[in-house]
Amino acid sequence: MQRSALIELDAVLAVARRASFRAAAQELGISTSAISNAVAGLEARLETRLFHRTTRSVALTEAGQRYVARIAPAIAEIHRASEELHGDPLSPAGTLRINTSVGAAQMIFQPLILEYLRRYPQMKVEIVSEARLVDIVALGFDAGIRLAEAVPQDMIAVPLSPDLRLVVVGSPDYLAAHGVPQSPADLATHEGILTRLSHGGLYRWELERHGTAITVDVPARIILDDATLIRQAACAGMGLAFLSEWHITDALARGELVRVLDDWCPSFPGLRLYYSGHRHVPAGLRALIDLVRKQAPLTGAI
Known part of the structure; x- marks a missing residue:
C-alpha cells in the first residue's frame, strides 16, 4: 500500500x-x-x-x-x-520498534541490538526508553523489554537475561567514616542515595533474607532518577546506594564500591522480551526472537 x-x-x-x-x-x-x-x-x-x-x-x-x-x-x-x-523471511526488512526501560536498554544494546543490526542489514531499530510501563500494542510497538514481574499477563514472554540482583553498596571511604551496617535496621543511621520513580515517589529499598521481606526507608542525602548518577555519587562517598549488580560490576571489581548486607539481597527473575500473541508476528520481530533464543541468557553482558 x-x-x-x-x-x-x-x-x-x-x-x-x-x-x-x-x-x-x-x-x-x-x-x-x-x-x-x-x-x-x-x-x-x-x-x-x-x-x-x-x-x-x-x-x-x-x-x-x-x-x-x-x-x-x-x-x-x-x-x-x-x-x-x-520481504524475505530469511532477510527481513523494515523497522522494529521496541519499548523498554533505560537500564534494560543499556543492558541489551551491545550484545543483542547491535548484533541484530549486523545480521539483518535491511532492518532498522527504534528503541524508546522510559520508566513507565506502556501498552505496546496501542502505541504501535512491536515488542517490549522489561523485568519479568512487569510483563503483562496477556503477552508472550521470552527469557532474555539470567536472574538479576539489587545490592546495597558504599565506597570504602564512606564505610570507613560511617561504619558498615550489620542489619537493615542500621540503615536508619546512614545516608542514602535514593531513586525518584517516574510517578514521583521515592523507591523504598526492598530487602529479603530466609523468606523474611522488609522495606526500608533510608535517610536521603541525594535523590536522583538516573542509575549512572547514583553510581557516581556512591563512588564519590556521598552515601549508600541500592543498585543493579550489573550496573556496578566494574566499580566493584576496581574496589570503588563494596557490597554490604549482601545476604539481604537475593536475586529475582531478569529481563523478558515480550510481544502480543493475538496478532501476526512480523519477520523482523521473529528474527529478533530467534536471536534471543540462541543467545539468552546474555551471560556475557549482564
Missing part, C-alpha cells in the same frame, strides 16, 4: 509519538507544512480536534488519545503486511 493512502493516519501517529510536528515530519521524511495539513485535514473530516496546540507544545486531546489507541495497532499491521509482500 502506498504511503499516500495512509499519510493522514501516519501523520497523526507520528505527531502523537513525537509530541512535535517538526520531529514527526523528520520521521516521515516530509515537510512540516505537509504533516500539519494532513492532520488538519483529518480533523476536519472527523469534525474533532485531535491535538492541543500551543507555540511550545503539542499534546493529544482526550478524543485524540482514544482515536490513536484504536488506530495504532491496525496501521502497524497494514504496514507490516505491505512490507511482507516483498
Whole structure:
C-alpha cells in the first residue's frame, strides 16, 4: 500500500509519538507544512480536534488519545503486511520498534541490538526508553523489554537475561567514616542515595533474607532518577546506594564500591522480551526472537 493512502493516519501517529510536528515530519521524511495539513485535514473530516496546540507544545486531546489507541495497532499491521509482500523471511526488512526501560536498554544494546543490526542489514531499530510501563500494542510497538514481574499477563514472554540482583553498596571511604551496617535496621543511621520513580515517589529499598521481606526507608542525602548518577555519587562517598549488580560490576571489581548486607539481597527473575500473541508476528520481530533464543541468557553482558 502506498504511503499516500495512509499519510493522514501516519501523520497523526507520528505527531502523537513525537509530541512535535517538526520531529514527526523528520520521521516521515516530509515537510512540516505537509504533516500539519494532513492532520488538519483529518480533523476536519472527523469534525474533532485531535491535538492541543500551543507555540511550545503539542499534546493529544482526550478524543485524540482514544482515536490513536484504536488506530495504532491496525496501521502497524497494514504496514507490516505491505512490507511482507516483498520481504524475505530469511532477510527481513523494515523497522522494529521496541519499548523498554533505560537500564534494560543499556543492558541489551551491545550484545543483542547491535548484533541484530549486523545480521539483518535491511532492518532498522527504534528503541524508546522510559520508566513507565506502556501498552505496546496501542502505541504501535512491536515488542517490549522489561523485568519479568512487569510483563503483562496477556503477552508472550521470552527469557532474555539470567536472574538479576539489587545490592546495597558504599565506597570504602564512606564505610570507613560511617561504619558498615550489620542489619537493615542500621540503615536508619546512614545516608542514602535514593531513586525518584517516574510517578514521583521515592523507591523504598526492598530487602529479603530466609523468606523474611522488609522495606526500608533510608535517610536521603541525594535523590536522583538516573542509575549512572547514583553510581557516581556512591563512588564519590556521598552515601549508600541500592543498585543493579550489573550496573556496578566494574566499580566493584576496581574496589570503588563494596557490597554490604549482601545476604539481604537475593536475586529475582531478569529481563523478558515480550510481544502480543493475538496478532501476526512480523519477520523482523521473529528474527529478533530467534536471536534471543540462541543467545539468552546474555551471560556475557549482564
